[in-house]
Amino acid sequence: MKDRLGLGTWLLAVVAVTLVHEPWLLAGALAGVLLASGSGRAALLWRALRLVLPILLVISVGYVAMAWLRGELSVAYLWLVNLRVVLLAVLTSWMVRDVRLERALQGCPGALRWLSIVRSQVTVFRRLAGEYRAAVLSRSTVPPTLAQRYRAGATLGLAALDKAMYNSEALTQGMRSRGALDD
Amino acid sequence: MHIPDGLIAPQAYLPAAALAVPLWVLAARRLRAVLGDELLPRLAVFTALAFLLSALMLPLPGGTSGHAIGVGLLALVFGPWIAFLSYTLVLLLQAVVVGAGGITSLPVNALAMGFVGAWVTVGLFAGLRRVHETAAVLVAVWLGVMVSALLLALVLGAQPWLAQAPDGTPRFFPFGPAVTVPALLVPHAFIAAGEAALTLLVWRHARKRRWLAEAG
Numbered sequence: 085m086k087d088r089l090g091l092g093t094w095l096l097a098v099v100a101v102t103l104v105h106e107p108w109l110l111a112g113a114l115a116g117v118l119l120a121s122g123s124g125r126a127a128l129l130w131r132a133l134r135l136v137l138p139i140l141l142v143i144s145v146g147y148v149a150m151a152w153l154r155g156e157l158s159v160a161y162l163w164l165v166n167l168r169v170v171l172l173a174v175l176t177s178w179m180v181r182d183v184r185l186e187r188a189l190q191g192c193p194g195a196l197r198w199l200s201i202v203r204s205q206v207t208v209f210r211r212l213a214g215e216y217r218a219a220v221l222s223r224s225t226v227p228p229t230l231a232q233r234y235r236a237g238a239t240l241g242l243a244a245l246d247k248a249m250y251n252s253e254a255l256t257q258g259m260r261s262r263g264a265l266d267d
Numbered sequence: 268m269h270i271p272d273g274l275i276a277p278q279a280y281l282p283a284a285a286l287a288v289p290l291w292v293l294a295a296r297r298l299r300a301v302l303g304d305e306l307l308p309r310l311a312v313f314t315a316l317a318f319l320l321s322a323l324m325l326p327l328p329g330g331t332s333g334h335a336i337g338v339g340l341l342a343l344v345f346g347p348w349i350a351f352l353s354y355t356l357v358l359l360l361q362a363v364v365v366g367a368g369g370i371t372s373l374p375v376n377a378l379a380m381g382f383v384g385a386w387v388t389v390g391l392f393a394g395l396r397r398v399h400e401t402a403a404v405l406v407a408v409w410l411g412v413m414v415s416a417l418l419l420a421l422v423l424g425a426q427p428w429l430a431q432a433p434d435g436t437p438r439f440f441p442f443g444p445a446v447t448v449p450a451l452l453v454p455h456a457f458i459a460a461g462e463a464a465l466t467l468l469v470w471r472h473a474r475k476r477r478w479l480a481e482a483g
Binding site (some may be wrong): 091095098099101102103105131132135136143146147156157160161164165167169171172173174176178179180185194197198201202203205206208209210212213215217228234235237241242244245246248251255258259260265266 | 272273275276277280304307310312313314316318319320322340341344356360362363364365366367369370371379410432434436438439440454461464465469472473
């Protein structure tokens with residue numbers, strides 16, 4: 085219940101933040117969110133900043149350069165866009181850290197099964213990608229050429245398609261034999 | 268390529284959501300009609316596959332690389348509806364599990380890359396394959412990525428016009444289409460070329476194994 089409430093609150097908060105256009109309100113909300121997020125708030129802020137800092141830098145520097153050339157620089161806009169994007173990123177990072185999606189999806193067996201399968205399969209595919217990359221690196225001491233890198237990428241893509249076809253069949257049969265598809 | 272939260276105004280993401288939701292329902296219904304009770308496990312595996320494909324590094328000249336999108340490959344091999352739905356679910360997963368991308372920008376990203384990208388690729392391939400199959404794959408995937416990038420550039424470029432303060436300063440993304448269109452299209456011309464080459468290599472093998480559009 086707590087997790088479902090957390091997920092719903094996050095969704096509402098994200099939409100609400102996009103309706104606020106006052107930098108001081110967004111700054112207050114950001115301070116409030118960081119205070120409410122409890123211990124580990126510095127790590128939370130850092131995680132959020134790592135996700136949005138590159139794009140915010142590009143936008144801010146680009147805006148300053150263009151606005152300066154036109155003579156219409158608005159510092160309020162810079163605060164507004166930076167605070168809004170950072171606040172949204174902090175809210176999302178907080179949700180990712182504290183909301184257990186499996187618990188939030190209790191009562192939706194289809195969504196829960198989908199999430200469980202996706203998570204397990206993402207692990208499988210990540211491992212496959214890691215193994216293929218390691219194999220490419222192990223074959224030669226010199227960096228691969230562009231053509232070799234393409235062939236390696238295509239081989240990985242093909243192996244992933246192969247695995248997806250096989251795993252989807254195996255999972256379907258496994259779920260069917262256990263009655264999981266009869267709900 | 269996808270847009271994070273906070274840069275798209277509600278004037279853009281709400282209509283996009285109103286357009287995307289019926290398309291998601293339609294895609295799910297069509298796939299259920301084809302796959303029946305196999306929809307859930309297949310969709311889950313293809314979502315994970317799309318997750319991998321969207322993280323696949325595209326080698327670019329000069330030792331650099333970019334990220335593939337993977338929609339073209341999914342659309343050519345499994346069909347546009349499963350590509351659209353799988354890619355949407357990847358974006359959702361990235362937003363709620365990884366915290367990347369965004370939930371308000373999800374409909375715009377899903378429509379531009381998942382829906383339009385997949386249908387442009389499949390439509391062009393169907394139209395051009397009689398002329399030259401290899402060229403059809405390359406052109407279809409390249410244009411699929413470029414049309415998606417153009418759409419996102421236009422949506423981003425419309426933000427200063429859609430949402431601005433009374434004094435004319437923007438409230439969301441600050442640059443108009445004169446900046447966003449070249450900023451997105453120029454790098455994506457190279458990324459799309461890499462993606463087209465990679466897709467062709469994989470697609471040839473998929474065709475040999477008779478997987479094409481097997482899943483709907």
